[in-house]
Amino acid sequence: MKFETSRAKALDKLNYFIENNLSAYSKLRNFDFGPENRSNISCLSPYVTHGIIDEKEIIKRSLGKFSFSKNEKFIQEVLWRTYWKGWLELRPNVWSDYLIELSKIRDDFKNNQNYLNAIDGKTNIECFNSWVNELKDHNYLHNHTRMWFASIWIFTLELPWQLGAEFFMQHLYDGDAASNTLGWRWVAGIQTKGKHYLASEWNIKKFTNNRFSNIKLNENALSKISEKTYSIIKQDFNNPQTIEDRNLLIFENNLSFEITDFYNNKFRKIYLISNKNENRFIKLGEKVVKFKSLLISDQEQRLKNNSIDCEIIDISEIKNIQNSYALYPSVGENLDYLYSNSIKIDFLYRKLDQHSWQYCNKGFFNFKNYIPKIISTFN
Numbered sequence: 180m181k182f183e184t185s186r187a188k189a190l191d192k193l194n195y196f197i198e199n200n201l202s203a204y205s206k207l208r209n210f211d212f213g214p215e216n217r218s219n220i221s222c223l224s225p226y227v228t229h230g231i232i233d234e235k236e237i238i239k240r241s242l243g244k245f246s247f248s249k250n251e252k253f254i255q256e257v258l259w260r261t262y263w264k265g266w267l268e269l270r271p272n273v274w275s276d277y278l279i280e281l282s283k284i285r286d287d288f289k290n291n292q293n294y295l296n297a298i299d300g301k302t303n304i305e306c307f308n309s310w311v312n313e314l315k316d317h318n319y320l321h322n323h324t325r326m327w328f329a330s331i332w333i334f335t336l337e338l339p340w341q342l343g344a345e346f347f348m349q350h351l352y353d354g355d356a357a358s359n360t361l362g363w364r365w366v367a368g369i370q371t372k373g374k375h376y377l378a379s380e381w382n383i384k385k386f387t388n389n390r391f392s393n394i395k396l397n398e399n400a401l402s403k404i405s406e407k408t409y410s411i412i413k414q415d416f417n418n419p420q421t422i423e424d425r426n427l428l429i430f431e432n433n434l435s436f437e438i439t440d441f442y443n444n445k446f447r448k449i450y451l452i453s454n455k456n457e458n459r460f461i462k463l464g465e466k467v468v469k470f471k472s473l474l475i476s477d478q479e480q481r482l483k484n485n486s487i488d489c490e491i492i493d494i495s496e497i498k499n500i501q502n503s504y505a506l507y508p509s510v511g512e513n514l515d516y517l518y519s520n521s522i523k524i525d526f527l528y529r530k531l532d533q534h535s536w537q538y539c540n541k542g543f544f545n546f547k548n549y550i551p552k553i554i555s556t557f558n
């Protein structure tokens with residue numbers, strides 16, 4: 180499993196998957212055959228997280244191959260990300276509360292042997308240890324494995340979900356504030372209240388093709404409980420009526436300007452924002468920092484090839500750039516930086532998000548009904 184750092188390679192991966200493996204996706208997607216055999220899933224998430232390719236591009240390409248009904252499961256999965264993002268946008272305090280809780284829990288657990296064994300892959304659960312190493316080596320885990328991992332972390336090792344979510348963010352190439360935080364909350368049973376996800380021996384054995392044995396888990400744990408409730412904060416995600424000739428800031432979530440809705444607008448100069456660890460609350464592993472920085476360089480090169488004036492700057496230099504717009508960075512560390520430094524910028528929102536986020540007020544089951552409507556806005 181290799182994640183090469185260019186849009187060209189990401190497109191190759193997308194095309195190969197659609198041509199060769201999409202047809203069996205809904206039947207095989209839940210199997211984790213191991214890091215050397217990922218043909219049953221797309222492995223596109225590190226690229227989608229960074230906007231190297233986007234949901235619209237993936238869905239359009241898949242519909243070029245198969246009908247909507249044949250593709251429905253795949254399209255639903257692709258739009259889970261959009262849904263989680265919208266859900267968090269409407270309730271941004273879930274993210275800020277998560278960081279506050281994390282800060283306290285980190286302190287409580289810094290010398291906790293159970294926690295240290297877990298992040299070192301030295302528990303007595305063989306499959307879990309193997310996934311810890313896989314995460315550190317490959318910076319990716321299969322979706323089903325992320326669910327088992329989080330469930331074992333929370334219900335068998337009895338560790339706080341907040342620390343597990345941090346551990347994922349540090350090592351995943353696709354680390355994303357919405358999908359990750361809400362994925363962990365969902366497993367714990369506080370996202371859909373009272374509905375937790377319990378990993379079980381038979382399920383792990385079946386969907387890993389019996390690659391692991393001796394899987395002794397707490398299969399009867401109760402759901403975690405949180406007293407906090409979050410009501411929706413009403414916001415509009417409108418773009419300015421006319422987009423003036425200003426500078427444009429692009430964060431790490433939109434690293435393909437050429438596929439954005441704003442490609443035909445004229446900007447004075449594009450600044451690609453690099454956010455290294457100094458300004459992050461969750462410090463990323465070295466490989467993840469490098470991955471992001473190579474993706475940013477690839478975008479710079481593509482812009483330069485198209486004679487677009489651009490420059491990579493550190494996030495701390497934004498304050499020196501006057502008169503600019505920014506492609507909306509979404510709830511997460513980059514937006515936190517802007518707010519905590521009182522930097523005011525006019526955001527530009529993707530049409531896909533504007534269309535989709537209005538349906539993120541309830542659960543995904545409800546959101547799913549609007550998928551055909553969302554897709555109909557693509558052309």
Ligand SMILES: Cc1cc2nc3c(=O)[nH]c(=O)nc-3n(C[C@H](O)[C@H](O)[C@H](O)COP(=O)(O)OP(=O)(O)OC[C@H]3O[C@@H](n4cnc5c(N)ncnc54)[C@H](O)[C@@H]3O)c2cc1C
Pocket residue numbers: 208220221222223224225227228256257258259260261263320321322323325326329347351353354355356358359360362363366
């Ligand atoms: C505890 C937990 C933490 C997670 N953390 C992240 C994270 O930090 N970043 C991240 O991108 N995904 C996260 N996910 C979601 C999911 O596991 C990955 O997006 C998926 O495994 C990516 O592999 P793929 O590209 O081969 O997916 P495929 O199965 O090929 O799906 C295609 C695309 O659909 C999207 N997608 C699929 N499943 C999900 C899902 N459950 N939620 C959101 N989007 C989805 C992704 O963009 C993916 O690339 C998490 C899930 C769990 C349970």
